[in-house]
Amino acid sequence: MNEFEMNSHDLFERAKRVSPGGVHSPVRSFRSVGGDPIFFKTAQGAYLTSVENKRYIDFCQSFGPNILGHRDPDVESVVRTAVAEAWTFGACEPYSLELAEWITSRLPFVESIRFVCSGTEAVMSALRVARAATKRDLVLKFDGCYHGHADSLLVRAGSGLAGSSASDSGGVSSQVASTTVVCRLDDEREFSKAVANFGHELAAVIIEPLPANFGLLPQRREWIEHVVRRARSCGALVIFDEVISGFRVGLGGMAEQLGIKPDLVTYGKIIGGGFPVGAYAGRRDLMELVAPTGPVYQAGTLAANPIGMRAGLATLKKIEIHHVYTELESRAKYFGDWVSAELNARDLPVRLVRRASLFWLHPIPENLGSETTPEAAGERMIRRPDQMHPEAREWYSRFFRHALNAGVYLPPSPYEVCFISLAHTPEILQAAGEILVAAAEKAVK
């Protein structure tokens, strides 16, 4: 018996007695992949260790914050110092200032930044600023982009006018849902229609410029430019939700890669180095609307928590000093190309999509052709949810289970993406790649 004197199954049974579904965030429950979730007791680098003492290569990496891997030693030493000095002040301190200055001095579109405790809070606050700035009520989002669990964003496309919406969660009032307009990704015509219908009332258009919550759905540059142009033409603000892509695809996220200056941008995950930190940021005139300088109220007891601020800064500094993006790109490219070539050689109808150190494996829908690599697939990549393979979920649960049994922990949902960290050495990636190809093959049959 281990120190918990229980296995994952027994712990889950106990957890279900005291928490809804036994979890504190739904995707952890394994509902999408079947079976009981594994309980982990430790994490280090690229690995997780379960309460049964089984070690797994981890591609979930807490859904993204750990770009350096679990408990990176340089970040850990900063955190140890921080813990010895102060856990929370609820007062002014220099650590959030250092992180804010570090970011604003590097990202030209971040003129001012406010730290919060999660991505959800960041998005919710950015929308409030947009509504105050424009004195308009509606927000437009895209089906297939996730922006956290604020009421107005838990909506799906409705069946009425182009862009109409309905609530997508119990407890979201229809009045609140009706303040959000929903459009399809990658559809200029529908978006233009929605802007024609609602443009004069739109406070903001919010988009994940690299959607990574319904699989990885790289968008066409011209499409994103179209969205930005049309949003601005109707007086709506442009909000890039870079909670996943920020500090992941590069220091300046997708905004930098696309050369687009969003009015507001939201961050989470990497910015806190594995601690609960989010941020909203952007144009100074907009951020000055936030209390105490402006009328938009937003506050937080644990906002800019010193442990998170110092862990975040240590993470970002290490990324910069050690040229981490270059290293990650070369490792992730080698890994992605190798897996794609192996899938191809085995004639498997499965594709690996990769951007920077994010990747996603999915069965190829018949109407999207059989090319295994995104490059060969060209324009026929999946760019929005309705293009998914109808049996993507079933395939993924088999794939997930085979990978898990062989020692690779993937996000327990077909719609979540995988994260490569600096701790995933070429050797670890090679071993994991072989396991994933074998799992993909077994899952197809």
Ligand SMILES: Cc1ncc(COP(=O)(O)O)c(C=O)c1O
């Ligand atoms: C793009 C995006 N926005 C917002 C959120 C919400 O962030 P959090 O889970 O920290 O509330 C997420 C979470 O995965 C996300 O991926």
